[in-house]
Amino acid sequence: MTAYYLILAGVILAMAFHGLMTRANLLRKLMALNIFTSAVFLFLVALARMAEPLDPIPHAMVLTGIVVTVSTTAVGLVLLLKLYRRTGSLTLQSADDD
Amino acid sequence: MSAADIAGAALVVVGVLFFLSGTLGLLRFPDIYTRIHALTKADNLGLGLICLGSAVQSGSLLTALKLLLVWILVLLAAAAGASLIAQTAHERGIRPWERQE
Amino acid sequence: MVLFDLILGLLLVVLVQKCLSVTDLFGAVISFMAFGLLMAVAWVRLEAPDIALAEAAIGSGLTGALLFSTLGRLPHSEARQPIASRTVGSGPGYWLAAGFWWVSIMLLSVAFFLSLLELQAPGLGGYLQERLSESGVLNPVTAVLLNFRSLDTVMEIAVLLLAVAVVWSLGTVGWPAKQKLSLPLLVGLVRLLTPVFLLVAFSLLWRGNHAPGGAFPSGAVLAAASILLLLAGKTIRIYPLTMFWLRWVLAAGLLVFVLAGMSLMFAGYGFLVYPEQWAGTMILIIEVSAGVSIGAMLMALYIGGEPDFHAG
Numbered sequence: 001m002t003a004y005y006l007i008l009a010g011v012i013l014a015m016a017f018h019g020l021m022t023r024a025n026l027l028r029k030l031m032a033l034n035i036f037t038s039a040v041f042l043f044l045v046a047l048a049r050m051a052e053p054l055d056p057i058p059h060a061m062v063l064t065g066i067v068v069t070v071s072t073t074a075v076g077l078v079l080l081l082k083l084y085r086r087t088g089s090l091t092l093q094s095a096d097d098d
Numbered sequence: 099m100s101a102a103d104i105a106g107a108a109l110v111v112v113g114v115l116f117f118l119s120g121t122l123g124l125l126r127f128p129d130i131y132t133r134i135h136a137l138t139k140a141d142n143l144g145l146g147l148i149c150l151g152s153a154v155q156s157g158s159l160l161t162a163l164k165l166l167l168v169w170i171l172v173l174l175a176a177a178a179g180a181s182l183i184a185q186t187a188h189e190r191g192i193r194p195w196e197r198q199e
Numbered sequence: 200m201v202l203f204d205l206i207l208g209l210l211l212v213v214l215v216q217k218c219l220s221v222t223d224l225f226g227a228v229i230s231f232m233a234f235g236l237l238m239a240v241a242w243v244r245l246e247a248p249d250i251a252l253a254e255a256a257i258g259s260g261l262t263g264a265l266l267f268s269t270l271g272r273l274p275h276s277e278a279r280q281p282i283a284s285r286t287v288g289s290g291p292g293y294w295l296a297a298g299f300w301w302v303s304i305m306l307l308s309v310a311f312f313l314s315l316l317e318l319q320a321p322g323l324g325g326y327l328q329e330r331l332s333e334s335g336v337l338n339p340v341t342a343v344l345l346n347f348r349s350l351d352t353v354m355e356i357a358v359l360l361l362a363v364a365v366v367w368s369l370g371t372v373g374w375p376a377k378q379k380l381s382l383p384l385l386v387g388l389v390r391l392l393t394p395v396f397l398l399v400a401f402s403l404l405w406r407g408n409h410a411p412g413g414a415f416p417s418g419a420v421l422a423a424a425s426i427l428l429l430l431a432g433k434t435i436r437i438y439p440l441t442m443f444w445l446r447w448v449l450a451a452g453l454l455v456f457v458l459a460g461m462s463l464m465f466a467g468y469g470f471l472v473y474p475e476q477w478a479g480t481m482i483l484i485i486e487v488s489a490g491v492s493i494g495a496m497l498m499a500l501y502i503g504g505e506p507d508f509h510a511g
Contacts (some may be wrong), residue, residue, distance in 0.1 A: 005245060008208045010311070012215055012302045018435060021218035021300055022293070027224055027269065031231045034262060035215055036240055045245045059247050060343035064339040064355045066253050067493075071362035073262055074500035077269045080368050081503070084273060097208075171395070178388040185382065 005046035011070035024091040026083070029077045037069045102154050109151030116144030129195035130187050138180040160179055204244060211237055224277070228266045230405070235259025248411040249340045252403075257417035261497055263428055268501060335408035335478025344413065345482045349471045353460070356453045356489060363449060363499045372504035389431040396424035404490050408479070414452075414486045418493025425498040447505070449499060452492025456485055 016039055019032035041062045048058035084090055116190045123136025153162035211234060218230035235258050242251035327339050329345075334342035344352050400420040407413030459481055460471040468474060473481050499506075 002245075004204060005241070008211065010308045011212060013217065014301070014308070015212070015215050017304065018297065018300060019215075022297060024218065025224070027266070027324065028219065028227060028282065031218055031227060032268070034231070034258075035234065036503040037217065037375050038234075038258070041250070042238070042241065045242065045247050045250060048247070051324050053328065054246055056327060057323050057343055057348075058337040059249055059340045059468050060351075062247075062250050063340070064351055066250070067355050067415060068358050070257050070262055070265075070497070072498070074265055074503075075362050075365050076200050077265055078369050078503050079251050081269060081272055082369060084277075084288060086289075090273075090277065142356075174388060174391065178384050181384045184384060 002046050002049050005049075006043060008045060009039045009043035014040065026080050026090050026092065027077075030073055030080070033076075034069060034073060036066060073098060102157060106151040106155030109147050111145040113151060116140045116147065119181030120144065130192060131184060131194050134183055137177050140162045142176055145169060145172055161176075171179065200478060207241060211241070224270060228263065228270060231266065232259050232263040249338075249413070252411055252416040253419070256416050256423070257497075261419055261422060261501070264423075264501055265503075269505060271505075274421065292446070309381065327481070333475050333478070335473065335475070335480075335482055336407075338407060338413075340411070341407050341413050345485060346478060348472060349456075349460075351487075353456050353471070355452070356456060356492070359493065359496045360450065360453055362495050365502060366500060367505035370504045371507040372502055386431045389427050393424055393428065396420055396427075400424070400494070402489070404486060407486060408483070414493060415492040417490040418497060421491065421494025422497035422501065425494065428503055429498075429502075442506075445495070449492060450496045452489035452496075455488035459485055 013036060015030050016036035020029055020036060023029055023032060044058040044062055048055040080090065081094075117140065118138050120140030123140060124133050127136055146169050149165040152167045156162065156189045158163075214230050214234040214237065218227050218234060221227050221230060235254060238261065239251045239255040242248070242254055278293040312489050324339075327342070330347075331337070331339060331342055340347070400417045403412040403417040403420060404414065405412075407417070456471075462468050463474075464470060
């Protein structure tokens with residue numbers, strides 16, 4: 001069953017990474033980033049489950065990771081609002097578009 | 099399996115059926131007001147039955163009280179949430195659905 | 200139970216797909232929050248109740264609130280506009296890049312699963328169990344977070360504080376704009392729930408010693424209570440904290456943590472190396488201050504700028 005969760009983590013990771021690379025909307029990129037980290041956490045915790053006895057150290061690492069992700073997301077969202085007020089767009093334009 | 103286990107499982111199953119009908123209402127009902135009606139009514143009863151079933155299975159008074167507390171808190175949140183959604187929808191000028199003659 | 204895991208995994212994948220490609224941002228945020236809640240179920244299945252609590256409270260709840268407040272500050276059209284077709288590009292360059300990523304991810308996964316077959320499971324669990332009695336707490340996760348690897352946690356709180364500093368430096372905001380509707384039910388609910396929130400936060404903090412819980416879920420519950428108070432703030436008068444005290448509350452967690460570490464150093468133990476008989480007490484003090492601080496920092500992130508109490 002643990003192997004199943006490892007594979008699931010891989011699938012979600014790939015989907016999130018694809019989204020992160022291909023979506024232009026920055027809010028969506030931020031959500032993709034959050035899903036990406038969730039997939040990494042899922043992977044770590046599934047590995048921890050393989051150990052005998054259960055290894056709580058990855059659990060502590062993931063708890064730290066969740067808080068860092070929220071900090072990143074919050075800063076990202078404030079920057080996104082700033083960008084929107086300045087350019088009226090939620091996407092990044094490359095320099096030659098202007 | 100003891101009688102309490104079987105009774106608990108039966109209650110949980112009935113609760114799940116209520117959740118199912120609530121979800122069916124959410125998907126099939128025509129407008130926002132009827133949908134939140136289906137959701138809050140059926141799901142609250144369903145959750146109550148699931149909590150009751152789990153309490154019967156747990157066989158401990160403390161756990162039963164905790165489950166009761168869970169149910170009461172969800173009831174409060176669901177009632178307030180549903181009313182907020184309905185009020186906002188009404189304020190936005192969404193008219194309740196009427197059967198077309 | 201295998202069927203349960205299969206359905207759970209399928210739902211997670213479907214929700215990720217919806218979140219990344221559904222047409223409107225509002226729907227995407229809803230899918231994202233549903234994803235977070237189902238992840239909490241997955242954590243329970245993987246016997247990680249600590250993470251389930253943190254994911255439900257912070258990962259799904261607070262991140263969801265952050266996303267919603269951002270959507271609320273954008274014009275209505277931007278949030279509901281269909282945008283799915285707007286990707287970075289659609290020419291041959293785009294497909295080349297996408298193909299490249301997919302192929303490399305596939306190759307990486309294959310290499311990875313081949314190496315998994317030979318991988319030794321991480322095995323610090325037994326070692327931790329042996330040393331748990333020295334840590335002053337009974338929950339192994341709390342022992343790692345606040346004793347054996349407490350330096351990581353210091354840094355984590357510092358990152359959170361840094362995020363607040365960055366957000367504040369980007370501008371000021373007044374109190375959230377007055378709602379057009381009067382929502383007496385929300386106000387009543389908040390009146391009723393605020394004491395419950397405080398009780399739950401305290402209980403999570405206290406439980407962290409021997410069961411899943413601790414400063415982070417507790418801080419998240421405090422932040423949720425404050426956000427609800429803010430949302431209902433039209434008629435419940437919030438005592439205006441002066442900026443002076445708010446700054447101290449925000450910094451208290453890091454300050455107490457570092458001061459505890461320094462004083463231990465001067466007592467001859469080393470930075471955050473607790474003597475065994477004091478470990479439990481010190482962890483409790485650090486956790487209480489960290490919990491309150493984390494609650495304040497998460498709320499500051501939600502407000503999304505340096506609060507300007509005179510405006511609005």
